[in-house]
Amino acid sequence: MAESAVSFLLNHLSTWLQDERQLLGGLERDIDYIQREMGHMRDFLRVADAKEESNPNLKEWVRQVREISYDVQDVLDDYILRFTHRGTNGLGGLIKKCYASIKDLKARHQIASDIQVINNRLEDASKSQQRYREMYAVMDQGSGPTLSKNEWHDGRGEALFLEEADVVGIEEPKKQLLEWIWSMDNGLEVISVVGMGGLGKTTLVKKIYDDESVKRHFSRHVWIVASDYTDVKHLLANLIKKLVWKTKESPPQELEDMSADEMREFIYEFLQQKNYIIVLDDVWDISRWEAIRFALPKRGVHGCIIITTRFKSISNAACSETNHVYTLEPLSLEESKELFYKKAFPRNPCPPYLKEFAQSILRRCEGLPLAIVVIGGLLATKNNRAEEWELFNRSLGHELEGGDLHRLSKLLSLSYYDxxxxxxxxxxxxxxxxxxxxxxxxxxxxxxxxxxxxxxxxxxxxxxxxxxxxxxxxxxxxxxxxxxxxxxxxxxxxxxxxxxxxxxxxxxxQNIVAIYGGGNMQWPNKIRRV
The missing domain is CATH 1.10.10.10 (Winged helix-like DNA-binding domain superfamily/Winged helix DNA-binding domain)
Structure with a gap:
């Protein structure tokens, strides 16, 4: 997020310098220094944003850079407010102009002093940046990795091993997807399942993939988690390995040296005259679909591709010819209740004194299956103690920040970081x-x-x-x-x-907004918005 703050500042600085350079006077060199140093920091912040959770010192540096960028914005806003109101006429206007010029001198001195303090802080931050850059061996700006989806544990692994008894509300979606599969003629069928994280897209498609009728119908079965692959060649190479492994064959010896186009050609030839089903799970980038789209023959085959994604644009692009897009909806209140009771009370019914808390928690889950499963499993450890349930219900937001629901928070964070x-x-x-x-x-x-x-x-x-x-x-x-x-x-x-x-x-x-919730809440040292 510090990268966002700095990028936001640099964008405004560029516009502001173009429009207001004539008003800067002796401050122009200082503002240019800020723009230059912030530009150097922005690329490294992409590395820092991915590493800060595991390094408290780095996290503090990121916070300092973010606060510097906020303070620069405040100084610029103050400058604009004071020095862009001109236009006076007559004697009265002349008197006002003379009075304003005296005030301007004081204001310019104060703003120049503020900018000098910021530059000193920026200089210290630049020295710290160099130490961290060396620590993480980031030799070139922008060469560091951004936050990878698979660095976060988001529950998709558990979805692959859920028993049928653990799944609720899956009958209708499963029926619709199977109807699309069985209605297909020879050729290539593309189906996408779209919805927000935690709705159970992976779980639903895994039930289709493991269905006995699907296993019998398709001779080739491949499951690819698209977000696990950093580039197109890596994805294509692993697709080839999984395809040939199913036939007990060996992948081509020169696989690692093949270009992406050569890999696509190999896949195209391999799938000719075959019937197959390929799942591309968790597609975040349209390039992952484009990577294999032209490797799939449309004639002389019986192929089915199923895509899961959070992006409607990706699902629509992939299914532009078939229009088989399934938008997964949250569970109904009754389905949510059924799933929650399975997890929170695995052996006994819900005690009457806990029903009010259960209803309140379910309202906040809003039919999100993963949230219901995680929260229900957590509450199952509370031994049905009313005071524990009441405390959890009251502090659900805090639990998401860093408590027992941190895993669920990480799933939600994937969309934010992207x-x-x-x-x-x-x-x-x-x-x-x-x-x-x-x-x-x-x-x-x-x-x-x-x-x-x-x-x-x-x-x-x-x-x-x-x-x-x-x-x-x-x-x-x-x-x-x-x-x-x-x-x-x-x-x-x-x-x-x-x-x-x-x-x-x-x-x-990130000190974007401070929300007053009543009581003796602790306010940040600096508040930007309330």
């Missing part, structure tokens, strides 16, 4: 809306523009750019449409309660 920097600000800012509120489209757009979160783009109004940001969050399954206007366009949105809890904690941690 956002581009300009969307991270916009998404975290949605935490200002109270729990359960509908988010009005026009209100969100106006607030984003007023806060300066929207980047100008040629031939587009700020409102059109902000509307595109909302559509991208919608495509990533981070928000859902709650209501539409007469013309079919979204009018209000909603955000899952647990996801809102997560972004509220991140907003507080």
């Amino acid at each position: 956002l581009p920097y300009y969307l991270k600000y916009c998404f975290l800012y949605l935490s200002i809306f109270p729990e359960g509120d509908l988010l009005e489209k026009e209100k969100i757009i106006r607030l984003w523009i007023a806060e300066g979160f929207i980047q100008e783009k040629p031939d587009k109004t700020m409102e059109e750019v902000a509307d595109g940001y909302l559509n991208e969050l919608l495509s990533r399954s981070l928000i859902q449409v709650a209501d539409k206007a007469v013309d079919g366009r979204p009018r209000t949105f909603r955000i899952h309660d647990l996801l809102r809890n997560y972004i509220a904690s991140k907003s507080r941690e």
Whole structure:
């Protein structure tokens, strides 16, 4: 997130320097220094953001850089407020101008002093950056890895081993997917399952993949977790290995030396005249689908590809010819209750004195199966003690931040960390809306523009750019449409309660928004928004 803060600052600095350079006077060199040093830091922050959780010193450095970028924004805002209001006429105007010039001298001195303090802090941060850069052997800017999806344990592994008895509400989705599979003619069928993290996409598709009728029908079965592969060649090579392993053959000896196109050609020839099913689980990047799309023959085969993704844009692109996109919905209240009771009370029914707490917790899970399974399993260890349940229900948000639900928090964090920097600000800012509120489209757009979160783009109004940001969050399954206007366009949105809890904690941690919840809450040293 520090990378987002710095990128946000650099974007505004570039625009500001173009428009206001004539007002800088003797501050121009200092501002140029800030822009240059922040630019050097931004690329390394991509490494730091991935490493900071395991290194407290690095985490503190990231926090310092973030606060420096915030303070620079504040100084620039103060400068703009003081020195961009000109235009006086007549004697009265001349007197005001003379009075203002005296005030300007004091203001310029104060702002120059503030900038010098920031530059000193920036110089110290730059020295620390060099130490960390050497520590992680990052020799070139931007060469470090970004946060990898598979560095986070997100529960997908457990989904592959769930028993049928542990799964609830899967009958209708499974029936629909099987109907699509059996209705296919010779050729290539592409099916995608889309929805937010934790809805059970992997679990559903695994039940299809393991179905006895599917096993009998297809002679080749391959399961690929697309997010495990760092590049296209790695994905294609492992697909080849899994295909030939099923036939007890050996992969080509020159596999590692083959180009991506040569690998695609090998797959194309290998699958000719065969019937097969391939699952691409957890697709985050359209390039993962494009990597194998042209390696799959469409004639002389009986092939089925099933994709799971959180991105509507990916699911629509992959299924543009078949239109077989299944949007997985949350469990109903009854299904949620059934699954929760299985996990929280594995041997006995729910005691009457715990039913109110159970209902409250289920409302906040909002039909998210993984959340229900994790929370239910955790509460099963509380030995049905009412005081333990009451405390957990009251502190659910805290548990997501770093308590027993940290695993669930990591699953939610995957979508956040995958956002581009300009969307991270916009998404975290949605935490200002109270729990359960509908988010009005026009209100969100106006607030984003007023806060300066929207980047100008040629031939587009700020409102059109902000509307595109909302559509991208919608495509990533981070928000859902709650209501539409007469013309079919979204009018209000909603955000899952647990996801809102997560972004509220991140907003507080990143000092984007401080939310007052009553009581004796501890405020941060510096508050940017309340």
